[in-house]
Amino acid sequence: MSANRSRHVVLVGGGHAHIHVLEGFAADPPPDCRLTVVVDTTIAAYSGMVPGFVAGHYRREQLEINVLPLARRAKAQVVVARAVGVDPRSRRIVLEDHPPVEYDVASIDIGSTVAGLDLPGVREHALPTRPIGVFVQRVARLVEAAREHVSEEPFRVVLVGGGAGGVELAFALQHRLAVGAGIRVKVSLIDRGPRILAGFPDSLVRRVQRSCEARGIEILCDRRVAAVAAERLRLTTGESTPYHALVWVAGPASQPIFADAGLATDRRGFVHVRSTLQVVGHDDLFAVGDCATLIDHPNTPKAGVYAVRQGPFVTDNLRAWLAGTSLRTYKPQSDFLMLLNLGDGTAIGSKWGRSFQGRWVMRLKDWIDRRFMRRFQLPESASMGLSS
Numbered sequence: 301m302s303a304n305r306s307r308h309v310v311l312v313g314g315g316h317a318h319i320h321v322l323e324g325f326a327a328d329p330p331p332d333c334r335l336t337v338v339v340d341t342t343i344a345a346y347s348g349m350v351p352g353f354v355a356g357h358y359r360r361e362q363l364e365i366n367v368l369p370l371a372r373r374a375k376a377q378v379v380v381a382r383a384v385g386v387d388p389r390s391r392r393i394v395l396e397d398h399p400p401v402e403y404d405v406a407s408i409d410i411g412s413t414v415a416g417l418d419l420p421g422v423r424e425h426a427l428p429t430r431p432i433g434v435f436v437q438r439v440a441r442l443v444e445a446a447r448e449h450v451s452e453e454p455f456r457v458v459l460v461g462g463g464a465g466g467v468e469l470a471f472a473l474q475h476r477l478a479v480g481a482g483i484r485v486k487v488s489l490i491d492r493g494p495r496i497l498a499g500f501p502d503s504l505v506r507r508v509q510r511s512c513e514a515r516g517i518e519i520l521c522d523r524r525v526a527a528v529a530a531e532r533l534r535l536t537t538g539e540s541t542p543y544h545a546l547v548w549v550a551g552p553a554s555q556p557i558f559a560d561a562g563l564a565t566d567r568r569g570f571v572h573v574r575s576t577l578q579v580v581g582h583d584d585l586f587a588v589g590d591c592a593t594l595i596d597h598p599n600t601p602k603a604g605v606y607a608v609r610q611g612p613f614v615t616d617n618l619r620a621w622l623a624g625t626s627l628r629t630y631k632p633q634s635d636f637l638m639l640l641n642l643g644d645g646t647a648i649g650s651k652w653g654r655s656f657q658g659r660w661v662m663r664l665k666d667w668i669d670r671r672f673m674r675r676f677q678l679p680e681s682a683s684m685g686l687s688s
């Protein structure tokens with residue numbers, strides 16, 4: 301590689317880690333390189349505030365991060381196109397309806413999709429939580445359908461997936477419909493495991509279960525969905541459950557982008573990375589956030605907090621790669637402050653195996669989320685360098 305040639309750094313996706321790269325490169329641009337950001341959409345929704353939005357506490361623009369001003373500040377070219385493949389041999393990112401983009405070094409931060417979308421009827425009848433931006437747009441329709449529901453029966457909302465996202469959305473929808481809109485509603489949370497919130501501390505799970513009971517949210521465990529039809533879903537046991545709105549939040553699954561590239565992946569299709577965040581076998585390709593699985597820490601949860609923590613590492617390591625110096629190694633924290641919004645102005649939190657609950661916990665969550673947004677929500681002053 302010639303030392304004088306301007307190298308092309310390509311960021312694919314505008315996720316939690318890449319907005320940090322844009323911030324870092326704007327503050328201290330690496331020499332002799334040009335930067336391109338490829339995004340399927342220029343607006344990313346910050347998932348941490350989505351349950352609060354669904355509950356009716358935030359406006360949509362409060363949870364949106366526009367990548368354009370961040371890119372502009374970093375003097376990056378923006379390509380608006382969906383990445384559909386990677387060719388690590390010719391160092392190209394393959395795009396939908398757009399010529400491929402060549403890179404010298406690239407990083408991928410495209411998040412995940414929802415598992416189980418290929419089950420019969422799910423795409424037609426369910427509202428998946430990803431892409432989050434689309435989910436956020438479609439929540440208003442769900443609320444409208446509940447308002448128009450005229451029947452003796454309550455409006456039945458079923459959420460499939462009892463992870464943190466499913467739990468928060470169950471509380472958020474119960475609050476929005478029952479308290480915010482005065483609608484008679486029955487919310488049920490279905491999970492295939494023996495209990496909701498697998499992997500979370502017992503004391504937190506007990507608090508969530510008690511709060512569900514108090515709010516009339518039904519928890520149905522050990523149930524697997526086999527197929528979905530209009531207003532009814534069928535379980536593998538043969539039982540069926542009626543619904544009026546079905547929210548699909550069945551855990552993260554990989555986008556198909558890595559499958560044909562010959563890259564090493566885990567069994568769910570997430571690309572394998574080393575602790576430097578470089579894709580296994582390809583030092584000029586990094587991957588971060590939900591889309592990557594660390595070979596040394598394969599059970600790291602797919603959560604935004606990890607993607608955020610990887611931001612400074614991938615920023616420094618792209619810089620080190622360009623400079624030819626040694627790279628930092630990332631080790632995920634063994635525990636993090638977990639905060640679940642209950643949609644009614646309170647939240648449940650846990651850290652180091654202990655849990656806590658109340659209005660103050662929600663105030664803490666709100667403060668953390670707003671601080672994050674203040675940092676990355678820049679005013680849109682221009683869309684220079686945009687290509688689509």
Ligand SMILES: Cc1cc2nc3c(=O)[nH]c(=O)nc-3n(C[C@H](O)[C@H](O)[C@H](O)COP(=O)(O)OP(=O)(O)OC[C@H]3O[C@@H](n4cnc5c(N)ncnc54)[C@H](O)[C@@H]3O)c2cc1C
Binds near residue numbers: 350409410602604606
């Ligand atoms: C309802 C809900 C609530 C959640 N709440 C929390 C929470 O409170 N705390 C927490 O830690 N985690 C939470 N999560 C999980 C969290 O959303 C993810 O772990 C996090 O978003 C992952 O960040 P990321 O940077 O990997 O990807 P994302 O934040 O998903 O960003 C991906 C980016 O890539 C772009 N993109 C996607 N596909 C392509 C493509 N093919 N080509 C080009 N660009 C593409 C997107 O537009 C986006 O800009 C929640 C998830 C859900 C569903």
